Amino acid sequence: MLINVPETVVADALRGMAAAYPDLTVDVENRVIVRRDAPVAGQVALVSGGGSGHEPLHGGFVGPGMLSAACPGEVFTSPVPDQMARAAAAVDSGAGVLFIVKNYTGDVLNFDMAAELAEDEGIQVAKVLVNDDVAVTDSLYTAGRRGTGATLFVEKIAGAAAAEGQPLERVEAIGRQVNEGSRSFGVALSACTTPAKGTPTFELPDGELELGIGIHGEPGRERRPMMTSGEIADFAVNAILEDMPPRSPVLVLVNGMGATPLLELFGFNAEVQRVLRERGVAVARTLVGNYVTSLDMAGASVTLCQTDEELLRLWDAPVKTPALRWGM
Amino acid sequence: MLINVPETVVADALRGMAAAYPDLTVDVENRVIVRRDAPVAGQVALVSGGGSGHEPLHGGFVGPGMLSAACPGEVFTSPVPDQMARAAAAVDSGAGVLFIVKNYTGDVLNFDMAAELAEDEGIQVAKVLVNDDVAVTDSLYTAGRRGTGATLFVEKIAGAAAAEGQPLERVEAIGRQVNEGSRSFGVALSACTTPAKGTPTFELPDGELELGIGIHGEPGRERRPMMTSGEIADFAVNAILEDMPPRSPVLVLVNGMGATPLLELFGFNAEVQRVLRERGVAVARTLVGNYVTSLDMAGASVTLCQTDEELLRLWDAPVKTPALRWGM
Numbered sequence: 001m002l003i004n005v006p007e008t009v010v011a012d013a014l015r016g017m018a019a020a021y022p023d024l025t026v027d028v029e030n031r032v033i034v035r036r037d038a039p040v041a042g043q044v045a046l047v048s049g050g051g052s053g054h055e056p057l058h059g060g061f062v063g064p065g066m067l068s069a070a071c072p073g074e075v076f077t078s079p080v081p082d083q084m085a086r087a088a089a090a091v092d093s094g095a096g097v098l099f100i101v102k103n104y105t106g107d108v109l110n111f112d113m114a115a116e117l118a119e120d121e122g123i124q125v126a127k128v129l130v131n132d133d134v135a136v137t138d139s140l141y142t143a144g145r146r147g148t149g150a151t152l153f154v155e156k157i158a159g160a161a162a163a164e165g166q167p168l169e170r171v172e173a174i175g176r177q178v179n180e181g182s183r184s185f186g187v188a189l190s191a192c193t194t195p196a197k198g199t200p201t202f203e204l205p206d207g208e209l210e211l212g213i214g215i216h217g218e219p220g221r222e223r224r225p226m227m228t229s230g231e232i233a234d235f236a237v238n239a240i241l242e243d244m245p246p247r248s249p250v251l252v253l254v255n256g257m258g259a260t261p262l263l264e265l266f267g268f269n270a271e272v273q274r275v276l277r278e279r280g281v282a283v284a285r286t287l288v289g290n291y292v293t294s295l296d297m298a299g300a301s302v303t304l305c306q307t308d309e310e311l312l313r314l315w316d317a318p319v320k321t322p323a324l325r326w327g328m
Numbered sequence: 329m330l331i332n333v334p335e336t337v338v339a340d341a342l343r344g345m346a347a348a349y350p351d352l353t354v355d356v357e358n359r360v361i362v363r364r365d366a367p368v369a370g371q372v373a374l375v376s377g378g379g380s381g382h383e384p385l386h387g388g389f390v391g392p393g394m395l396s397a398a399c400p401g402e403v404f405t406s407p408v409p410d411q412m413a414r415a416a417a418a419v420d421s422g423a424g425v426l427f428i429v430k431n432y433t434g435d436v437l438n439f440d441m442a443a444e445l446a447e448d449e450g451i452q453v454a455k456v457l458v459n460d461d462v463a464v465t466d467s468l469y470t471a472g473r474r475g476t477g478a479t480l481f482v483e484k485i486a487g488a489a490a491a492e493g494q495p496l497e498r499v500e501a502i503g504r505q506v507n508e509g510s511r512s513f514g515v516a517l518s519a520c521t522t523p524a525k526g527t528p529t530f531e532l533p534d535g536e537l538e539l540g541i542g543i544h545g546e547p548g549r550e551r552r553p554m555m556t557s558g559e560i561a562d563f564a565v566n567a568i569l570e571d572m573p574p575r576s577p578v579l580v581l582v583n584g585m586g587a588t589p590l591l592e593l594f595g596f597n598a599e600v601q602r603v604l605r606e607r608g609v610a611v612a613r614t615l616v617g618n619y620v621t622s623l624d625m626a627g628a629s630v631t632l633c634q635t636d637e638e639l640l641r642l643w644d645a646p647v648k649t650p651a652l653r654w655g656m
Contacts, residue, residue, distance in 0.1 A: 002517060002592040002628060004556045004599075012557065012595030016582075019601040020594070020614045055590035075591070189330060228332045229340065254344075259587035261623045262383035263403070264330040266348070267340030271332075273347040286348045290618070295589045298624065300330060325653050 006195035010052050010072055017059060021322050024062055031079065032087045033059040034069045039093035044162040044171045045069070047087045048100040048155060050107055051076040053194065053295045054215060057151060060323030066159035067100075067321070075194050075295070076216045078106030084114030088123050096124035096168035098175060100154055102147030103131035126168050128175035130154055132182045132303060134243040135212025135220050146214050149253045149292050149303030150182035153315075156324060160314035174314070178305060183244045185236040186301030188213035188220070188257065192294045211235060215257070215294045215301075229264070233271035236302045241279055246306050249284035251315060252276070253303040258293035260300055265289070268300050284312055291323065334523035338380050338400055345387060349650050352390055359407065360415045361387040362397045367421035372490040372499045373397070375415045376428040376483060378435055379404040381522065381623045382543060385479060388651030394487035395428075395649070403522050403623070404544045406434030412442030416451050424452035424496035426503060428482055430475030431459035454496050456503035458482055460510040460631060462571040463540030463548050474542050477581045477620050477631030478510035481643075484652065488645035502642070506633060511572045513564040514629030516541035516548070516585065520622045539563060543585070543622045543629075557592070561599035564630045569607055574634050577612035579643060580604070581631040586621035588628055593617070596628050612640055619651065 003009050011028055018026035025034045039045060048058045049071030058070035068091035073079035088097045097118065101111045108129070115125040132150035139146055158175035166174075188210040191200035201217040204210055209227060212220025227235070254269040256262070269288045276283055284307050292301070307315070318327030331337050339356055346354035353362045367373060376386045377399030386398035396419035401407035416425045425446065429439045436457070443453040459470075460478030467474055486503035494502075516538040519528035529545040532538055537555060540548025555563070582597040584590070597616045604611055612635050620629070635643070646655030 002557050002560065002588050002596050002626070004558055004595070009591065009595060012598050013591045014594075016594030016597035016599075016601070016616065019611075020582075020597055020616045052591055053589065055594070060590070229330050230332055232330065254348075258589055259624050259626075260330050261381065261586055261621065262388070262618070263337065263341050263380055263623070266342075266344030266383070267332070267337060268330050269344035269348055270340050271344075273344070283347075288344065288348045290590070293589065295591070296587050296626065298330070298587075320654075326648075328655075 001195055003195050009195045010074060030086055031072055031083055032069060032090065033062050034087065034090050035063050038068050038091040041093050042095060042165050043093055044095045044168045045091035045093065045097045046100060046155065046159050046162055047084060047091065047097055049073065049079045049084060050102050051078060054293050056323035057292045061155050061321050063321035064328065065163050065317060065319035066155050066324060075196065078104065078110045081110045081113035081117055084111055085117035088118040088125065089121060092123045096126065098158060098168065098171050099125060099127045100151065100175065101127055101129050102151055103129050103144055104141045105143060124168060126172040128154055128172060128179060130179050132179060132184045133214065134183050134185055134239055139214055140218040141216065148186060148215050149184040149255050149301050150179055150305060152253060152291050153182055153251060153305045154178045156319060157311055157314045160317035163317065178311065181306035182303060183240040184301055184303040185239045186213050186299060187211050187232055187236065188297055188299040190259065190298040192217055192258065192297035194295065213299060215292060217294065217297065229268050230271045233268060233275050237272060237275040240302065240304050246281050246304060248306050248308060249282040251305040251307055252283055252286040254288045255292050255301045255303065256290040257297040257299040258290060259296045259298040265300060272302055285315060329523055331523050337523045338402060358414055359400055359411050360397060360418065361390050362415065362418050363391050366396050366419040369421050370423060370493050371421055372423045372496045373419035373421065373425045374428060374483065374487050374490055375412060375419065375425055377401065377407045377412060378430050379406060382621050384651035385620045389483050389649050391649035392656065393491050393645060393647035394483050394652065403524065406432065406438045409438045409441035409445055412439055413445035416446040416453065417449060420451045424454065426486060426496065426499050427453060427455045428479065428503065429455055429457050430479055431457050431472055432469045433471060452496060454500040456482055456500060456507060458507050460507060460512045462511050462567055463513055467542055468546040469544065476514060476543050477512040477583050477629050478507055478633060480581060480619050481510055481579060481633045482506045484647060485639055485642045488642035491645065506639065509634035510631060511568040512629055512631040513567045514541050514627060515539050515560055515564065516625055516627040518587065518626040520545055520586065520625035522623065541627060543620060545622065545625065557596050558599045561596060561603050565600060565603040568630065568632055574609050574632060576634050576636060577610040579633040579635055580611055580614040582616045583620050583629045583631065584618040585625040585627040586618060587624045587626040593628060600630055613643060
């Protein structure tokens, strides 16, 4: 691993982000990443966070049109309530704060406590829980479904609504709509290695893959001998469509888990698009890249999000963050 | 690997790019990626290309403000002259075409032949050779120094000059200036696996790293027991500064080889910035991410580019490509 010592991995990364992104204010000690111009008068602020190891999620999504602040925890470990409350205080303009929370037990509890802390300080708080992963219910770290790729859609689309000056209850409603219309399915071709452990977090023999993997290497649905890119796309997309037959054109996220080359990811996208075409699903927009990763895991996930005219307009709205940027 | 069969990896990826980027015209059969609005009247066109496996280089850099077209070869194999000549014909507006060529023997020969083909068709062609890697001279595929991370700087800055309507000889001169003022050094923490071979292209035992690695896994300067991120930054930056003590603020590219998590890459950037500070080198801009990759290789490279007011202005100019986008 390209690290100093496991104990400083997150702080080191925050120092490196601070140097790379002058538009962000990075509080390395308190582990809060804030857009430099926050609070923005008249706008609802969006705060998210979660364990580190999923970069660019969430810190790479801080900026105009998306998150106001992000709180990174230790690797694969929820940030603490103090971080989130501090972030909320830093970005609240008086219009309120929306917490975007991936559905993992630690994150849910800590964001709940942070909401109480923030409300004690007079900050109005709403929450959107992201739980898009159709692979399993009640996994290693989750009651209910896990939150994965849809987080990007929620943060982008709710962020665009906030940037338009829409009120907190509306931004929250849009975030919920995005989550409710989103489904994901992921596969692992290799395990990932956390800095603290230094060895793979689970065993996945060469020549096998895990279908329905989580973003922390939590077990999926089943393990099989290696499949082709086309077979994996069939399995993943069908798993999503069984759960949610889309009633409208979809946003497609073909997301790399970290170590899968972009060359392979684009090939996988071709197969995902083929399956969608065969199943009669119209595609509105497609995003391909490493956005919700799992350290050095090889593999990919597919997320589909149902759109309507309003959501599509908000998706296309300008955004300026380290990892997602267009229109400004 | 997330593929169908090795034989279709490049074609599959091109189909996937076509689906993801409506602003690009992707000719899958002839393997040419062109910006949709080409040729652009009054503008010099930039064409680059090289073996696949380095994505997003080069196809991800096609668009306004950067490349007009890219030609992907087979994995780690030069594209053929016909591809480049076809690309030149597709994008030439009459203002001429600049070929940007990484210094590998196959690429150099094939771009030379392509230039002759294009000139036979009445297209004015100039070339910039990129050879920024200070690690070794005369490597496995190269006479002289290898072309690596500086390619991004040349393509971006020369692309901005072309977008301003500067004439071919000026765009060429700017590209040369960028290359001559750029130096790179890379390290590998693991080997990479090509689809055709299916096993690592070289042996790099756990707990060792290769200093001065090439982007195809060509041997570097030496192999050592694992070093810390800080030690690697010291070694890489010092190797560059020994070769080129910068006389002006630099652009910094901290580039991932493919499989190194962004979390680690940001931590590495913090150490690179520390070394530059200690050595008294002023930093104008920093870019961190996976831009010039080597399939699933773990590792990173550092590229420094000397700037002046003009180069910095061109670096900051708007660009709209899949992998690099700002200001529009």
